[in-house]
Amino acid sequence: MENLSEAAYAYLLLLPAFALLTLIAFYPLIRTFVISLRANRTRGLDPLGAFVGIENYVDILTGNARLARQFLDVGLTSSFPFVELGTPFFQQALFVTLAFAVISVVIETVVGFGQAYVLDQDFRGRRWVRVAIILPWAVPIVIQGMIFFLLFQPTVGFGSDLMQSLGIFSATPLANSRDAFIIILVADIWKSSAFMALLILAGLQSVDRSLYDVARVAGASPWQRFKLITLPLVMPALLVAMLFRTMDAMRVFGLIESTAGCTTVPSLSCLVVEAMFGGTRIYATAAAVAFATALVIGLIIGGYVLVFRDTEGGMY
Amino acid sequence: LGRGRSPGRVVMTAAQDVAGIMHSEGDDPSIQQALWDAGLDEDIRVEIQTVVSDSASRMQTTQSALQAGRAPPDIHMMDSGWTVPFILREQTVNLTERFSEDVLGSVNDNYLEAILETARHPQNGDLHALPLFPDLGFTLYREDLIEDAGYDTSGWGTDPPRWEEFANAVRDARDGADLNYGFTTQAAAYEGLSCCTFNEVMTSWGGAYYGGTDNLFTAGDRPVTVDDQRVIDSIRMMRSFIEGEEENTLDGYPQIAPSAIVQWTEQQSLSPFSAGDAVSNRNWSYAIAETGTEEAFGENLGVMTRPYAVSREEAEYADVGGTAAALGGWNLAVSPFSDRQEEALQVLEAFATEDVMLTVFELGGFLPPNLDLVAEVSPDDVGPVARYADVVQAASENAIPRPATDLWPEQSALIYQEVNAAYRGAKAPAAAMSDLANELEQSEAEVQTNGN
Amino acid sequence: MARVRLENITKRYGEETAVEDVSLEVEDGEFVTFVGPSGCGKSTTMETVAGLTAPSEGRVYIGDDDVTDLAPKDRGVAMVFQNIALFPHMDVYENISFGLRLRKYDDEEVRRRVEQAADIVQLEGMLDRMPAEMSGGQQQRVGIARAIVRNPDVFLMDEPLANLDAKLRVHMRTELQRLHRELDATVIYVTHDQAEAMTMSNRIAVLNDGKLQQIAPPLVCYNEPTNLFVAGFIGSPSMNFVEGELVENGLETNNFAVDLDPTRIPDVTVGDAVTLGVRPEDVHLTRYADSLAAPTAPIDARTDVIEPMGDEVFVYLLLAEAAAGSMEQDPATSPNQLLMSVTPDTDIEANQDVDVVLDRSKIHLFDTASGEALVHGLTDLPDREPGTTPTEADS
Amino acid sequence: MARVRLENITKRYGEETAVEDVSLEVEDGEFVTFVGPSGCGKSTTMETVAGLTAPSEGRVYIGDDDVTDLAPKDRGVAMVFQNIALFPHMDVYENISFGLRLRKYDDEEVRRRVEQAADIVQLEGMLDRMPAEMSGGQQQRVGIARAIVRNPDVFLMDEPLANLDAKLRVHMRTELQRLHRELDATVIYVTHDQAEAMTMSNRIAVLNDGKLQQIAPPLVCYNEPTNLFVAGFIGSPSMNFVEGELVENGLETNNFAVDLDPTRIPDVTVGDAVTLGVRPEDVHLTRYADSLAAPTAPIDARTDVIEPMGDEVFVYLLLAEAAAGSMEQDPATSPNQLLMSVTPDTDIEANQDVDVVLDRSKIHLFDTASGEALVHGLTDLPDREPGTTPTEADS
Amino acid sequence: MTDPSDSTDPTDATGTNRSGDINDAGDGDDESPRDPALCRPDGGEPTDRSAGRPDGGTNVLKDGREAELDRSPLQQWVADSISHPERVYRAMFYVAAIFFLFTTLFPFYWLLMVALTPEGQLQDIVFTPNGFNPGAFIEVFQVVPFHVYMFNSFVIALASTIVVLVIASLAGYAFGRLEFPGRTPLMLLVLIISFFPPAAFFIPLNDLFNTSFFFLEPITGDGTLYNTPFALVTPLSAIFMPLAIFILTTFYSQIPDGLEDAARVEGTTRLGALFRVIIPLSAPGVATAGVLTFIAVYNEFFFSFLMTDGQPENWAPILDGILAYQGQYQVLYNLMAAASILGVIPVAILVVIAQEKIVSGLTAGALKE
Ligand SMILES: Nc1ncnc2c1ncn2[C@@H]1O[C@H](COP(=O)(O)OP(=O)(O)OP(=O)(O)O)[C@@H](O)[C@H]1O
């Protein structure tokens, strides 16, 4: 084995991963893709009808699919900005998902960095602070949803009253798309910052401390040390964290389902799950939405990869 | 890891509540015992596969089992709201073909017709599931407070007041007793709104989704009537309840409901009421059991079906108008993938006996599908519900099932979104309903074009 | 003003004392080299000056200011690190310009100075390499360039030339000296290379075991070491040490005796144990002894190993009584060996009986017990009482 | 059998050629030292022997086997790394015993050998330190111990003593030599320390710019360098080079001439540019010239800087025509300077006019264009035609 | 304290004439500007040294030249802080730590309050429970066998974590430290899995796990994987694998080649070097990948719910346990809260302690402090 060429050796090492992924991920995805090319059959034992090509995709984009909510509802106009939103912003799955992903990831990155920085210091009780910061990440999504659901239940929690008196929320925030969007955002930041924090912390801990000595002697202020040493060296870990958080955020479902519900804040995954399990068995549409979602995520991630391709130590 | 199954075991899905009374220690009564007593083969034992009780999650579980062709479970407990889609997908055993004549006859004769509808094949009327228990929507109120406010509630139980009277009574009672809430109900954007609470209100205004009860189970070729003025008025009344005199409200109806109802489901709406903080609450029979005990409100709990605005006579469509009680409940269906269908069918037949129904009622408080039986039991055995047997009877007479075709799930979503938006004032009721009508028509058209 | 002053610096790591009560002052513009055995505390001392390590006790002054509690960046020091510590994510240019960019010099200026520094360390054309793509010596030169580019008041250099070949070392040595002079900077330098220490420094500070042994100009350390440690440490190969005892009119060792008047030597009396030290280049074959002003009496020896070094030849001598000492034994510690250095054209072979003499003017005496130096050069002693000197005795 | 043979090894990193067509053979049990300027490819060559770098071209043999495609662990080599590369997560004991534990030696044996190795590198009592808690030199010694503990067939040591002080170096040097002899191992060694290279090696391999320049015993490299590069690189301070031109009966430089018969020198003719090389120790003051068998004619010079090194003194000489050359200029490259090394007791001062002579037997001539050596020692030349030799001319 | 004239700045010719500040220790000495453009010859102006201070204190101080005369306690503190910048950082650090602690823990506190509130009294809980019912923490085990669910989840999470770490380590090593054709495309291929909502995998996997394979019959009884830990471990491993592969790739690629070289010369195989040197040195990354995977699996929503029948004896995970408290019309919020506290906190503590052990065990002293 040691005598294999580097390439052959690499392929050998990748074999177990790809074997598992092929069986459990790629194969199902291919089958799902095939499903997305067939018609729905809501009655009868077989859930799939004839082969229809990309019709399902056309339907979801044009709003003709049998989805409870719009995937995307924009019209083209002749005047600037040439597109016109149909359904309100917070009701369009694509926009809601994108907005959620962007805002949550940005804030989580900042918060996560702050938390990681705190955890990277040496102080008594650090272990317990670390437990505290990790805790939200350990909370099952149902419970995370429940906490924020109850907090904003006017009879139970004080969240609604508080936010209403501050003039930020309406009286029934969980039924109001904009308010519910913000609640979900906060809930996600609460839970997922820990994810960021853990990965960034690992990055911080892997930095060779003697580099800080060099920088200190060279005259770097703490901020400069952060910017010039810490950040670039943590960047690879940070990028991985952001990459996966972005993808996770773009697939948000459970949290929405267990707080405001997919009706109030529809996300792309909401559409998939509703199409699949909503009672009307439209598997083909569900598969098509899933692939459309993947395509959207793929585009965003593609942008990411392009932007950060040259980052030192990056993975591409 | 192995899960070898001893012969004679029949696996049935059920939530904690049913699971808890299926078997018992020693000689204590249990459903299993009742089934045996009712003639079930002693070798056959029902084993419960506990599932979550949330209806939507249960549908997912059921769907993934049946879609994968998996058995056990041999018997699936299905919500009356989503039994029909499974029947249409050929994922249930046709009981009409498999039940013995007399059992089939007694079911057809004695069971509450409305719930049987949810268990029949919509096209040929064959029975594909056996109702285990129905559930009905009730309006609970604090008799003492309303009486104190100077209203006479003596006849309300079987002859509910009109909405105006009810609303005024609630308002006065609330103000008199200085409570936080008047009337609490469920108006969140969820199945419960479209199937039940809005359905009730709409019906009590003489409105209907598809022009009367005849068309409930025949998708495709039926009128969509949600943009009727009566339907719109019913929404405006609800807006009055929520907002008082505001846009899109109806004169003469006071503010009695908290705006929070638009994000409330059963639990949240019940808790202020059971805590003594509200005058009235719309809920299911379990709420009677919970708030009608001596420790709670006892005799001070009033129960009735829905107040109404348009009497049945005044209504345009068949069997709408007047008071109404939404129909819920659960059916038992045999999995066609089971290798123990015979045993399962035996179990179902045993469930169809009155003794078993009564045992279920007594042990779990679940209404028997033959509602006449409610009057036969004493409150000592089954708790407060029996006290309101007449109301239950009235409710069963005015029960309105949801139009649970296989299109219902998607239509339900369309309905509750629009209704909730209208309740919240995010959309004008008329606009919401005309949008809804369009959407529903599109959905109905699906049936014709696809023919599936 | 960049005088550096250490006042009673002590640094402990847990149980371990790395530096113990070191006080010294480096004048503005001075070039002081720290030498000492591995692990004696050179790097640690430097780190306290840089501010990277807080001393457990003592104060550090730079200029007139107590900088003990000041951050490194506020001390105006630049440092070359022993472990090099290049930033792995920056190319050579970025590594070198790091400090300048922090100070927001304009790009033009930065480039000019980086190129100049790269020139000095002979790294032109490598500015866009990453550290991982360079050889050990190249990396070390980047480390040097990174420090010199900043023109600080105080340079701290910890073995900056350890990985460079002789030629480049000589070059860098002159470059650093030139820089030192031009910038008028104070330099504290650590090296294990004697040539570096001797040629570059104004003064050498010899450390041992965390304690300062001697701080003096190179030749003083070489010629007048304060104690056995310094004597043995400075100079390569090391000074020969022969233990002996003061007798009535001389010093007796196992193998030979040296005439002297014990009363002339301060702090000791007859009977005391005294160590004689003599450097290899001060041991001469008797046949060449005429060039010496004051040779000792000839000493019988036998050559053991001959080690030609190119420009000189090391001859390991076994003294008369040496029975079977092996040549690997360190001559500095084996009492029966002497190391002699001769020119390459000297006609000498292994296993040959020879007579050698020591240059009396280059003999050092140390108190064996305390290690303290007693006298450097025996020629000065008999000057006062000429009678005692000339008598010499064989062993 | 641990002969190591490199056959036409070339290693490229992208555009850069680190090692170019190097072929050499190290005999079983031989000690070969690689020297060469920083970045010349020493480490890279070693890595190809160890199997850490696959050569771009060429084959590596150990014993009789072609090991080019063999994993490092199967080559029976141990290596001391230039960048030390201790495992930071293991303490000293674990670091040293790593290889033994991999080979499942029993604990007893492991401990014994680790302790023995620690003893050799003088690290007793530090076995439970972590690398981060050690000084640079201590870390390096751990690296050495890690290699020697395994008793491999082939030792690869890349600047193993770079961070050690002179005394410890000498000690380690002897220890390594002893090990080499006892284990009968083949050693390939990289050092920039001339003394190490000279004393330890059976042969020295001089590399420059990725190419092998000469591989020969130390004194051969010193006395008979094959080309200008080797001549300048071996020996510290460096050999003096003076460019000149062959004339009818001698060599003329800017400042002086040396008599010789050009026809006696192979491959060149009158008119060719020739470089004269002479080591600092072969430049003598005229007053001491009588000790020389064949001095050149005296050369007028002026002393510039005097650099006392303890055991010797470097004298920078400006030759007659040298107008204002500054002393920093590298004498090896400045045509008007000569570096002379004298004994410390020589009576000489800065800025003093002196006459010097060169030792003819130590003069080297190189072809200026190709750099190839022409002759080593002019005394051998005139032996055949005695008439030409004695005439010497001033410049 | 004295003025650290930053005379390292060569253009700062005035660096040394600022000794006027030296006399009064501890009150508002400045730091000469790092930026040569800002250098002022008078040098007496108090400026804020701590570039890290986010509070705009710089301006306060710059305006306050006359503050030398009468200083408030705040200014005194600020001045002291300037001479002891560590104090500012320390203070900032504590503020940040407390802020993060509060924001992360408050929802838990509130969850605890919900748990302690007796059933049916869930109203207006702000900082105290309505009533006090610690019995909920016992009741959770009586209503459903919650400990069994926890155990199941623990086993599944542990198994998945091990599978993921081992397989992803191999892949991460290949991606991070080896050059081979197709490296980037293969990495992107791995990444693509994470583009898809879990539901996209569901239908085929549901079929797959419910298909009976004769060779599985001795193991699972009916030959299907449904209701066995494999039905969760395999898809969850696959779904969390890309994250682990990317984390490990990143961390492994940062270990200097020299250490791997040293290990290989010492006699390890490449794989040996991975396990003996690279993984230990990447301990923070490996432990993090492990923790993230473990907790993610422990709490996973989608497959956990659909790949078992929800029976504790059939390897149903903790999610099913929690959902078991949820009725159709009635949700036992207090029990759900209590259950999740019981289910989460021990695991979180365990994980953190395990992580610390792993990290310190593998890298003790690796980082020079
Ligand atoms: N990974 C790499 N990528 C590109 N160039 C490299 C790489 N490693 C080494 N080199 C180059 O190859 C040449 C030889 O390097 P090598 O490390 O063998 O030098 P060396 O002789 O050991 O030098 P030193 O004495 O400075 O350690 C150098 O010029 C170096 O810059």
Ligand SMILES: Nc1ncnc2c1ncn2[C@@H]1O[C@H](COP(=O)(O)OP(=O)(O)OP(=O)(O)O)[C@@H](O)[C@H]1O
């Ligand atoms: N972090 C630490 N923890 C414990 N002991 C340490 C630490 N750093 C250094 N030491 C010890 O302190 C002593 C002095 O170390 P220092 O690095 O100053 O030595 P040095 O003189 O620079 O040696 P070298 O020439 O080998 O680099 C050494 O014995 C070393 O082992």
Ligand SMILES: [Mg+2]
């Ligand atoms: Mg050191």
Ligand SMILES: [Mg+2]
């Ligand atoms: Mg090298």
